[in-house]
Every structure is written in structure tokens, then in C-alpha cells.
Amino acid sequence: MSGAASLGRNCRRQVAALAACAFLASAGPAFADDSFVSLAKQKSLTDTPDGPKEQLRKFGIDVDVWITQFYQGIPAGALDRTARYGGKMDGFLRLDGEKLGLWQGLKFNAQYEHYFGRNVNRQDLALVPVNAAQAFIERDGYHSALSMSVTQELGEHLSVTAGKFNMMTLASQTPLVGGGGIDTFMNRAFALPSTGIGVSSPESVADRLIVAPPYLLGAVVALKTSLVDLKLMVADPRNAQQPRVIERPFERGVGAGVVATVPVELGGLRGFHTFRVAYSNARGFDLDDSGERRPLVARLLGITKKGFRFASYAIQQYFQQSEADPNVGWGLFTLATLSDGNPNPIRWSMLVGLAGNNLTPGREDDRWGVGFYHYGLSQPLLDGLEARRITRRSEGGVETFYNFAVTRWLRLSGDLQIIDPWNPRRARASYLGLRLQTKF
CATH class of the missing domain: 4.10.810 (Virus Scaffolding Protein; Chain A)
Incomplete structure (x- = not known):
């Protein structure tokens, strides 16, 4: 330490x-x-006019380094009033194949992450991690991760991407609510919403129930039109942090999902309606069997059930937009999910809130948000745990944050969460956090 x-x-x-x-x-x-x-x-500390970063971009090389620090505590609800300091470093590399002298439409993306320090996840027995950015690391230790993908644009509207995807980075591109836990909401419910096809594995380091692996190995075909944006993703449903996923991909099955995003204007304000359906033929623990008192060997092996099914519907609707930049504004976000409930441990979930930019003149780079979430656990899971004299319930909470842009590359956030944990014997817990992000 x-x-x-x-x-x-x-x-x-x-x-x-x-x-x-x-x-x-x-x-x-x-x-x-x-x-x-x-x-x-300027956008980052070292991105000076006509400086080295700008010169590199002329050759198709774009480099960024971000450091995000967290100090988060539990002033109420925890037995020991825990507070922890930690953080992560993100390094991004983007290459343009055409500018590098290769061929048109070729893109390469890499993201390297290094984590340091400690975090308060699991300290109050909450089901959903309260600090998503540090939820998938070795407990109170160090961890590094590398994600890489290659994209080939096949025209103005069609592209194919393959590689190891950082799902939290992809979630950060969601309008209004964002994601990833480093500049908007910190709770995993908002920062990495469910995909419903994740397979939990004992060798993975993640939260209590994997409902959306933070890393996926697979490919995405994207088609953009004026009426709808379509994406088809095929991936290994396991968490790609595990070396075995890279060494033996798809050995436990395959997951596939279709996402359709329809842009809709309401009173001249932008909005997006997103529909997602997903299926995996992987096997998961049969929750109908979770309460059976079987011999030890049978319990360890588990009784499995094949097939994960999932659907979701999301809305992002701006209520106010900047006249200079339509991507700057604030509005409503919602997300509702539904799964088969077995082997998926989460039967349904819901998010709703307001988020976006502060449109006060001079403060447009500030971001803020307030949201409510609820994770409805599968009834077979609850019944099975009850049969083993383990009482649990669905979990819900609220979160609010304000991200103050000291400059465009130095941002300080305050965050408050109040959660009713899935363990009913635990009192309602509150979490206070400070987050400082520096973009180099």
C-alpha cells in the first residue's frame, strides 16, 4: 500500500x-x-495551439491521457464509517489509417487503464457498486487493463468494428446521462447499464452479479441512416478481463444483440429512442434450483439452464439546448430493462432522471445530474436465498452530482448517493464523494 x-x-x-x-x-x-x-x-493541458498533439493529429495519431481521482466515504449506514481514496489513469490512442498512408476508412483505437488506491465498493454490502470506475479491479490493490479495436468504414453510413471493447467507455457516449463513472454519475446502475447476457465466472473480479461485463470480445456492424441508427453486436458473453476469453473465445457460448436508435424531435429539441434485444446461448446457474439442498458436489457443479434473453427501451430527450452546439443541453433520460429472470438474476431494472450541461453563460462545460434507479431481482433467486435462510430484496437508490469545469481539462465533481441495500438488515446508506479529473 x-x-x-x-x-x-x-x-x-x-x-x-x-x-x-x-x-x-x-x-x-x-x-x-x-x-x-x-x-x-484548450481541451487538454498539453493540447496547445500548433503544439505536439496537434502536429501528431495531422499524421493521423491522436493521444490522450486522463487521471481521475476519487475520495468517497459512507457517513451513514456503514458500521465503520469507511472512507477511501483511489483513482485510475486512462490512456487513449487513436490512429487514422488513411493519414498514416494505409487505406481509406481504417481506424484503430486502444485504451489502457491503470488503477490505484482503494474504493468503498462492497463496504456496505450494496448489490450495485457505488463507484463503477473502480468496480472491476482487484480488491484494494492495483490493476491494469488494455482494450483494442479496429474499425473499417465501408462507406459514409456503414462500418465494421472488431476487438476487445471497454463497455464503460462506450456507455460514456450516451447523450445526457453519459457513463463510465468518471465524469457524470458514479453508481454502476447509471455508468454501466445492463445488457442481460453476461455470464458470471468464479475467476472474474467484478461485482456481485454480472449483468453487463465491463469488457467484451466481439464485433459490431453499424449502419447509420437519417431515420435510424442500427448496430448488430456479436460477442463472447464472458467478461473479457479473463485471459481465457482471449485464449479460447466463445467456448462457453455466443451472445448477440441488436440496437436501434431513432432520433425524434420534440418542439425542435433533439431526442433519442433506443430499443435493444439480446440473446446468449451460454449456460448460467438455474435459479429454480438455487433453494434445493443437494449434496455438496452437486451444489458446486450447479444445475445450469441454457439461454439468456433481454430487452430494453431508453429515452433521452433534451428540454434545453445551446444554440451554438445542439449537443450541449439538459433533459430527461430513462431506461427500462426486462429479462427472462432465469438464469438472469435481474428480472427488471429502471432508471429515470434529469442530466446535462449548465447553460448559464460561461458555465456550459459544467455537467450535472440527478437520477433514481431500481434493480428488481428475479423471484426464483430471492426464493432460493430465502430457502437457505438468506433474506434479500431488490435494491434501489438515488444519486446526484455536479461536475464543475475549473478549466476544460480540470474538473471537480461532488457526488451524493442514498441507497436501500439489497440486504434488508442493513440500514439505508448514504455515500459522499469527490472526484477530480485531469486531462493531459
């Missing part, structure tokens, strides 16, 4: 220096000249 403490101290010193620089950039004419104003407005 000495390495984590040292890294944490270094990060805090670095952030203090960056904050001082940002203050000078925004303190007014007495402190700021044109260079400081430019520093405050």
Missing part, C-alpha cells in the same frame, strides 16, 4: 499545481495574459 500512498501524494501535488495554474488562467487581467486564457480554454 506504500506505493499507492506515494502515487496518491504525487497526484495530489500535481493537482494542486494544476489548480493554481487554472486559477491564474481565470483570475482576470491582473494575472492572465493571452497564453493563460488559451490554457484555460
